[in-house]
Amino acid sequence: MKVYSFPHGGILFDDPYAPSREGSVLSFLPWLVVIPFMQDNGNMSSPVVHSGEKVHEGMLIGEARGEDSVNLHSSIPGNVLRTVSWDIEDISSMISCQGLLIKLGGAFDKLGKVAKEQQWLGLSARELQHIISDYGIVEMEDSGRPLSAVIAPYEDLGPPLSLVVRCVFDDAWLVADYVLCKERLDELAEGAFIAAKMVKAEKIILAVSAPERKLGEEILAAMHRFLRENSIHGIAPLLVLVGSRYPQRHQRELEIVLRRFEKKEKEQFGPFIYMGPATICAVYDAVKYRKPILDRYLAVGGSALARPAVLKVRIGSRLKQVFEECGGFISNPKRIAIGSPFLGRAISSMDEPVMPYTSAVFAVADNDSILNSNPRVLSMRSMYRHTDLNSEKMPYASAVQCICCGECRTVCPVGLDPEKLYKKIVENEIDEKIKSLAMKCHGCGCCALVCPSFLPLSQCIVTVIPVTERDSPLNIQDQEEN
Numbered sequence: 001m002k003v004y005s006f007p008h009g010g011i012l013f014d015d016p017y018a019p020s021r022e023g024s025v026l027s028f029l030p031w032l033v034v035i036p037f038m039q040d041n042g043n044m045s046s047p048v049v050h051s052g053e054k055v056h057e058g059m060l061i062g063e064a065r066g067e068d069s070v071n072l073h074s075s076i077p078g079n080v081l082r083t084v085s086w087d088i089e090d091i092s093s094m095i096s097c098q099g100l101l102i103k104l105g106g107a108f109d110k111l112g113k114v115a116k117e118q119q120w121l122g123l124s125a126r127e128l129q130h131i132i133s134d135y136g137i138v139e140m141e142d143s144g145r146p147l148s149a150v151i152a153p154y155e156d157l158g159p160p161l162s163l164v165v166r167c168v169f170d171d172a173w174l175v176a177d178y179v180l181c182k183e184r185l186d187e188l189a190e191g192a193f194i195a196a197k198m199v200k201a202e203k204i205i206l207a208v209s210a211p212e213r214k215l216g217e218e219i220l221a222a223m224h225r226f227l228r229e230n231s232i233h234g235i236a237p238l239l240v241l242v243g244s245r246y247p248q249r250h251q252r253e254l255e256i257v258l259r260r261f262e263k264k265e266k267e268q269f270g271p272f273i274y275m276g277p278a279t280i281c282a283v284y285d286a287v288k289y290r291k292p293i294l295d296r297y298l299a300v301g302g303s304a305l306a307r308p309a310v311l312k313v314r315i316g317s318r319l320k321q322v323f324e325e326c327g328g329f330i331s332n333p334k335r336i337a338i339g340s341p342f343l344g345r346a347i348s349s350m351d352e353p354v355m356p357y358t359s360a361v362f363a364v365a366d367n368d369s370i371l372n373s374n375p376r377v378l379s380m381r382s383m384y385r386h387t388d389l390n391s392e393k394m395p396y397a398s399a400v401q402c403i404c405c406g407e408c409r410t411v412c413p414v415g416l417d418p419e420k421l422y423k424k425i426v427e428n429e430i431d432e433k434i435k436s437l438a439m440k441c442h443g444c445g446c447c448a449l450v451c452p453s454f455l456p457l458s459q460c461i462v463t464v465i466p467v468t469e470r471d472s473p474l475n476i477q478d479q480e481e482n
């Protein structure tokens with residue numbers, strides 16, 4: 001079976017301190033959770049419960065306020081103690097978060113109980129969309145955006161639309177998604193059909209990293225089994241094997257390889273809508289069992305941790321508890337962050353909660369590992385933290401530190417010259433040409449990762465054009481064809 005990859009650039013990103021892929025460990029129930037009012041940096045939801053009130057597992061505790069917020073549900077039964085707030089540091093700003101602190105108490109309504117199965121085959125796309133809105137389903141892989149807001153722009157595109165089930169593991173820290181795929185194979189398969197019906201997709205494309213071919217074939221077999229058992233015809237899922245170089249899972253790179261597949265196999269895909277395995281399983285739980293997102297698979301690791309593992313944790317569990325469950329720290333952590341060591345963000349406190357879209361947390365030892373084997377990671381993350389993006393001249397490291405090795409050019413998947421762009425931006429020589437080149441950058445971070453001078457190339461380049469004005473991945477086919 002042919003493997004499709006984006007044409008140039010990218011890096012292989014492995015990490016010996018990521019947890020094993022063997023399976024997940026069910027986490028202890030937290031005695032305190034923090035349920036954030038806000039997902040990602042969207043709008044806050046309005047609380048519908050207050051201090052002193054009792055809540056039950058899965059109960060609505062916050063209502064969506066506008067399209068960028070979601071209905072919130074309590075992940076445990078208990079009592080609302082109070083509202084808490086904390087700040088998190090985004091790539092260019094501080095975000096203030098608020099949430100409800102809930103103390104465990106009373107019986108679980110869903111945990112350990114057999115839930116009543118709901119029939120969904122007779123439901124319309126609109127009815128399915130209402131269910132995912134009611135149950136507060138968000139995109140669980142990257143953004144945490146409400147799924148209803150993610151799918152809204154596709155409503156008017158009309159057929160043919162293809163749902164891409166994104167099982168692309170181009171970073172060792174995506175291990176939680178990998179384990180979820182293995183452990184929830186049948187739910188993922190059926191969930192893909194629910195999601196496809198919900199967005200009116202005519203095709204389902206299962207994009208799987210080539211080394212995980214066996215897993216891809218198992219998911220595909222589960223999909224065919226579902227079709228047979230329910231006598232469904234007219235929608236045949238396709239397996240496409242893709243490269244495992246980072247940033248293969250980025251929408252731009254994935255779209256490139258899927259368009260190549262489309263051309264070669266004489267398919268007609270139309271626009272793509274992407275969903276990852278955790279999101280699809282959340283759709284399945286909401287539609288089939290009327291269950292909101294109460295827990296998630298979380299990769300916990302890093303060189304400072306005693307026992308890295310993939311945990312199944314309740315949403316709102318505090319990071320403190322998560323690390324304790326993995327045996328605590330064996331040495332002083334130099335850095336604790338959420339996401340992968342490559343693209344993660346430093347945590348603000350050990351009380352930060354696990355959000356629906358938190359896929360990994362890691363603690364890096366003071367004297368070891370990623371810092372020594374790859375000190376750029378720390379360097380690039382700490383650089384932008386001290387960067388005043390509003391100042392006239394970017395206070396980045398001096399461009400004279402560049403040793404002109406050309407590494408950044410070899411890894412850029414878009415074919416840009418990050419060295420040249422960086423130098424122009426640092427010198428504040430940003431003309432229309434520089435802007436149009438920066439427009440093509442999608443902030444994958446490969447250039448900064450390989451730079452031996454630790455220059456924060458990608459962080460600098462992406463500031464030139466606001467994300468809302470950058471090239472849309474949906475235009476890629478035209479660019480590739482021209």
Ligand code: SF4
Binds near residue numbers: 411412415443457461
């Ligand atoms: S961050 Fe931008 S410039 Fe750097 S490698 Fe990625 S696409 Fe290229």
Ligand code: SF4
Binds near residue numbers: 407409
């Ligand atoms: S990788 Fe760094 S040092 Fe090498 S050319 Fe690019 S900017 Fe200069």
